[in-house]
Amino acid sequence: MTQRTGRDRYEGLQVPGYDIPDEVKGNVIVTTLNRLYNWGRRNSIWPMMFGLACCAIEMIATAASRYDLARFGMEVMRPSPRQADVMIVSGTVTKRMIPLIVRLYNQMPLPKYVVAMGACASGGGPFKEGYNVVSGVDKYIPVDVYIPGCPPTPEALLFGLMKLQQKIEKQSLKDVYLQKEEYIPEPILGPDIMDPRDFPLIREYTMKKLQEMQGQGAVSG
Amino acid sequence: MTTLVTVPDIETRFAGVITPDTRKGYQGYIVEAEHVRAFAKALRDDYGYDYLASLTGVDYLPEGKMEVVYHVYKSTGGPGLVFKVQVPRENPVVPSIVDIYPGANFQEREAWDLLGIRFEGHPNLRRILLWEGFWGHPLRKDWREPYFEEEGKPFSSRWPHGKHFHHEDKNPFGKNVDYPPGFDPYTWEPDTADEILYQAVLQRSEIRDDLRTERVVVNLGPQHPSTHGVFRMIVTLDGETIIGLEPVMGYLHRNHEKIGERNTWIMNIPYTDRLDYITAMANNFGYVLAVEQLMGVKPPERAEYIRVIMAELTRIVNHLWAIGFLLNDLGAFFTPALYAIEERELILDVFEATTGSRMMNNYFRFGGVARDIPEDAWDKLVQLVTDRLPRKVDELDRYLTNSELIQSRTIGVGVLTAEEAIAYSTSGPVLRASGVPYDIRRADPYSIYDRFDFDVAVRYHGDVYDRYLIRIDEMRQSLRILQQAVKQIEQEAPRGAPILAGKPQYQVRVPPGESYGRVEAPKGELGFYVVSTGKPNPWRYHVRAPSFVNLTALEAMCRGHKIADVVTILGSIDIVLGEVDR
Numbered sequence: 099m100t101q102r103t104g105r106d107r108y109e110g111l112q113v114p115g116y117d118i119p120d121e122v123k124g125n126v127i128v129t130t131l132n133r134l135y136n137w138g139r140r141n142s143i144w145p146m147m148f149g150l151a152c153c154a155i156e157m158i159a160t161a162a163s164r165y166d167l168a169r170f171g172m173e174v175m176r177p178s179p180r181q182a183d184v185m186i187v188s189g190t191v192t193k194r195m196i197p198l199i200v201r202l203y204n205q206m207p208l209p210k211y212v213v214a215m216g217a218c219a220s221g222g223g224p225f226k227e228g229y230n231v232v233s234g235v236d237k238y239i240p241v242d243v244y245i246p247g248c249p250p251t252p253e254a255l256l257f258g259l260m261k262l263q264q265k266i267e268k269q270s271l272k273d274v275y276l277q278k279e280e281y282i283p284e285p286i287l288g289p290d291i292m293d294p295r296d297f298p299l300i301r302e303y304t305m306k307k308l309q310e311m312q313g314q315g316a317v318s319g
Numbered sequence: 320m321t322t323l324v325t326v327p328d329i330e331t332r333f334a335g336v337i338t339p340d341t342r343k344g345y346q347g348y349i350v351e352a353e354h355v356r357a358f359a360k361a362l363r364d365d366y367g368y369d370y371l372a373s374l375t376g377v378d379y380l381p382e383g384k385m386e387v388v389y390h391v392y393k394s395t396g397g398p399g400l401v402f403k404v405q406v407p408r409e410n411p412v413v414p415s416i417v418d419i420y421p422g423a424n425f426q427e428r429e430a431w432d433l434l435g436i437r438f439e440g441h442p443n444l445r446r447i448l449l450w451e452g453f454w455g456h457p458l459r460k461d462w463r464e465p466y467f468e469e470e471g472k473p474f475s476s477r478w479p480h481g482k483h484f485h486h487e488d489k490n491p492f493g494k495n496v497d498y499p500p501g502f503d504p505y506t507w508e509p510d511t512a513d514e515i516l517y518q519a520v521l522q523r524s525e526i527r528d529d530l531r532t533e534r535v536v537v538n539l540g541p542q543h544p545s546t547h548g549v550f551r552m553i554v555t556l557d558g559e560t561i562i563g564l565e566p567v568m569g570y571l572h573r574n575h576e577k578i579g580e581r582n583t584w585i586m587n588i589p590y591t592d593r594l595d596y597i598t599a600m601a602n603n604f605g606y607v608l609a610v611e612q613l614m615g616v617k618p619p620e621r622a623e624y625i626r627v628i629m630a631e632l633t634r635i636v637n638h639l640w641a642i643g644f645l646l647n648d649l650g651a652f653f654t655p656a657l658y659a660i661e662e663r664e665l666i667l668d669v670f671e672a673t674t675g676s677r678m679m680n681n682y683f684r685f686g687g688v689a690r691d692i693p694e695d696a697w698d699k700l701v702q703l704v705t706d707r708l709p710r711k712v713d714e715l716d717r718y719l720t721n722s723e724l725i726q727s728r729t730i731g732v733g734v735l736t737a738e739e740a741i742a743y744s745t746s747g748p749v750l751r752a753s754g755v756p757y758d759i760r761r762a763d764p765y766s767i768y769d770r771f772d773f774d775v776a777v778r779y780h781g782d783v784y785d786r787y788l789i790r791i792d793e794m795r796q797s798l799r800i801l802q803q804a805v806k807q808i809e810q811e812a813p814r815g816a817p818i819l820a821g822k823p824q825y826q827v828r829v830p831p832g833e834s835y836g837r838v839e840a841p842k843g844e845l846g847f848y849v850v851s852t853g854k855p856n857p858w859r860y861h862v863r864a865p866s867f868v869n870l871t872a873l874e875a876m877c878r879g880h881k882i883a884d885v886v887t888i889l890g891s892i893d894i895v896l897g898e899v900d901r
């Protein structure tokens with residue numbers, strides 16, 4: 099077996115150092131369970147069917163015939179978080195929407211991935227200074243891939259998703275299985291959006307502000 | 320251009336109650352708050368102004384006044400009329416006109432939500448874009464957002480000094496939040512708005528006693544495959560039949576108006592792209608018209624033609640998209656949409672070659688357009704509008720119109736009568752499918768639409784099927800306009816003719832005054848109400864979004880139908896959340 103095909107060379111897939119009987123050649127593939135498993139996983143990533151804003155339109159265009167997301171095994175958009183592997187946050191995340199996004203994220207089964215599509219989901223985008231806009235979905239949930247653009251072109255989205263595939267390829271089976279379910283507390287709509295983990299900080303801040311105001315009142319009054 | 324009128328007759332009739340608005344650059348009347356209902360009623364019944372286009376508020380902080388601005392038109396066409404009510408800023412209370420113009424419903428709620436103007440007598444005056452419990456009314460001029468930097472752009476730290484910093488580093492929480500002094504999060508009652516809402520819906524849907532079936536409240540959205548974005552509906556059902564429906568929005572409220580008032584005039588053009596993100600060019604059109612009215616500039620011939628060409632192409636893009644996704648909602652999952660998107664991509668190629676971007680074109684400028692259409696894109700465009708698109712529209716028509724499945728799901732569903740359509744201030748295809756031939760391109764012509772030979776598409780049944788058919792009709796009419804435009808532009812303003820009046824400039828001078836620019840956007844009447852004080856930033860920047868106002872009629876359309884039809888009816892209104900929530 100001297101001739102090596104491109105396939106043999108594929109990422110260290112080496113020819114074993116012993117003779118292979120002729121009748122078995124071409125019929126047996128030796129690989130690691132890890133690679134086999136990841137090969138299956140990365141080629142069947144099911145995104146969650148949920149669009150937030152303008153970027154969602156480009157996401158739909160990517161799924162349509164010209165760009166054809168199906169080539170990557172990702173055309174199966176699932177409306178239910180229970181059946182989804184990746185959440186493409188496609189658009190501006192508002193304070194009113196973030197509790198629901200966190201809830202959807204919590205409902206997705208492991209292993210789960212998040213792609214922040216576009217400037218808004220990555221960091222607030224053109225609307226960053228808005229009073230109702232969350233400046234980046236990563237303020238609340240972990241993000242695996244950021245795709246810049248406003249909106250990212252379909253090509254950029256495909257590139258981002260291929261990056262995600264590469265990431266999946268590198269994961270080891272053990273890590274994926276032993277991953278702990280991490281529950282993110284849902285933010286609460288108060289006078290402004292409140293992260294339950296921030297409560298002590300919020301109280302400290304508002305009390306200080308009150309004292310400052312009363313202090314000023316005492317001086318001027 | 321929108322023109323506004325004064326009616327001498329009404330001045331004598333309401334002498335002492337109304338005064339002409341004499342501020343420089345302003346028009347119309349100022350009406351005493353307590354007489355606004357009588358005035359509105361007279362306008363509607365005796366003078367024929369039966370169509371309330373826009374209602375919004377303005378905060379005149381230096382004068383200590385809140386102003387509510389009403390724009391009314393005649394549904395038979397012609398110029399409109401504007402009137403205003405001024406109330407003190409501390410306690411702004413204005414009588415509601417919802418029972419006279421039902422189309423004011425959501426717009427009054429919006430003014431309450433964002434400006435804190437209380438409309439007395441409104442049946443359901445709750446916040447609409449923000450949530451109950453939100454701190455303050457953000458469009459008031461003295462309200463500051465957590466990432467506040469300065470009153471107006473360009474911020475002195477950024478320009479000319481170019482010192483960039485991250486707002487996150489300055490905020491104690493590292494994110495875009497702020498809380499009132501003395502607020503204690505531990506005692507905060509997590510919001511019961513949902514339960515209140517469910518209760519309200521149950522109460523408002525009339526009780527039928529004969530058949531005591533259990534009423535069920537179903538929530539659709541905001542994450543739902545067929546709500547076209549993050550839209551939410553709370554539906555009360557009697558069996559399978561809808562007896563009440565409450566749209567809930569604001570999940571994509573991106574503060575266009577607050578940001579728009581901090582921006583300079585020209586900075587708002589790219590923001591308008593993101594209102595209705597499928598029809599960016601049409602949004603540009605409305606905004607530049609409003610500002611051009613104030614500035615008094617007129618674009619050169621070639622720019623006018625290019626604008627019309629782009630706006631009509633946008634209409635085709637939008638209607639293709641709308642039809643594709645209406646079919647999606649009917650259950651023909653994605654196949655018709657694939658056909659529609661194929662054509663859309665070809666039009667977007669032309670946009671991309673011309674403007675540099677597929678969707679967010681940022682193409683119009685005050686007094687013209689940013690650049691000319693490149694030659695190869697022009698050839699493609701001519702080929703598209705003369706050959707390919709007409710064929711493809713016919714193809715779509717052939718595949719869909721006579722399909723029995725479509726007909727049985729859509730005929731007679733979601734009927735809106737002509738009277739209701741006008742009363743609810745619906746516009747665009749929704750209004751015209753109900754038998755009202757009102758198209759701003761004809762009724763109140765702007766730009767150079769008076770030069771083209773086209774028909775106002777109109778259908779008479781007001782059901783989902785007609786709303787589908789009218790979109791096919793409109794695409795054909797748009798193609799007619801386009802075919803004339805590509806011919807005329809070669810003769811009237813060939814390549815090389817100017818496309819911008821004056822020099823390109825970053826800082827335009829806009830004289831003080833108000834203006835309302837309205838265009839027939841693909842979804843309906845898109846209006847921009849802008850107020851200038853002569854500064855580099857608009858004092859008020861309001862968007863009258865067709866999708867938002869059209870939703871007022873949703874409940875009336877859905878009542879009495881089955882739950883499965885809600886999705887279809889919503890699809891036939893064709894909303895885009897970027898514009899509904901702004």
Ligand code: SF4
Nearest residue numbers: 152189216217218248
């Ligand atoms: S990144 Fe741009 S295109 Fe995407 S949602 Fe934000 S504003 Fe819209």
